[in-house]
Amino acid sequence: MREGEGEGEGEGEGEGQVSGVGEERKIAVLKARGVTVGFGETLILENLDLDVYRSEILGFVGGSGTGKSVLMRTILGLVEKRAGKIEVFGDDLDTATADERAAIERRWGVLFQQGALFSSLNVRQNIQVPMREHMNMSQRLMDEMALLKLEMVGLPRDSAEKAPSELSGGMIKRASLARALALDPDLVFLDEPTSGLDPIGAAAFDDLIERLRDALGLTVYMVTHDLDSLHSICDRIAVLGERRVLVTGTFDEMMQVDQPWVKSYFRGERALRRVEQDEV
């Protein structure tokens, strides 16, 4: 189904939109319409529509350089758009007041590519960055919260005082996730969370994301190239190409799509090897 048509187009209810009568009622916590982004003469995204539903894990894929990170950064307000509208939790990000905007930002967490921990801060201090920015909490409470977040992501307590340079790749991802979860967000953005991890580490990280979604009801927006993640934990997949969301659907639905990139990605040699492994 072309994004923005049908699904999620029903009457608004509270935050976001709900889907039509007779369907499972899905609430869009993120709704992008007609988003256009460019740099100089080059348009990266044009008239793009996307819905992300509450408590789903949405996997966002597309060829290299198609604009997946640009879209994520546009939603986060780090890149300016030329046209369109982005609503998060039912609020239009362009018309939100500074206070409303801060309230929205408190409800989302972000894991940037490569973790992006501050190298001059230890893990505990990194996790506390969003707390310092958005909350007025005592140091003691922030320390307790940081330990709680470490536990949530499966890191030992003694990693709190370690520098990012002392952590393995998998630990950096977990510490970054702990920071993304610092404010108990409703929505998390993950930019290639399993890139650079070995298959076992990647599977463990996928598992963690799924468990957190199940336990906390998180909505997960995950940019990924990882077919295993798409297959094992994503409820829905959105494919970016030709400057827009080409198609959305489940992994099985992607296997039926005839668009050339989608076909070669989901039914190419690598993908089929993965399916064969599944069948063994």
Ligand SMILES: Nc1ncnc2c1ncn2[C@@H]1O[C@H](COP(=O)(O)OP(=O)(O)OP(=O)(O)O)[C@@H](O)[C@H]1O
């Ligand atoms: N600040 C910028 N100024 C100019 N061009 C940019 C800027 N940021 C991104 N681009 C361009 O936008 C395009 C999309 O980049 P983006 O990083 O979003 O791709 P991507 O889909 O995330 O790719 P990958 O899968 O390789 O990470 C690229 O051609 C990139 O060079």
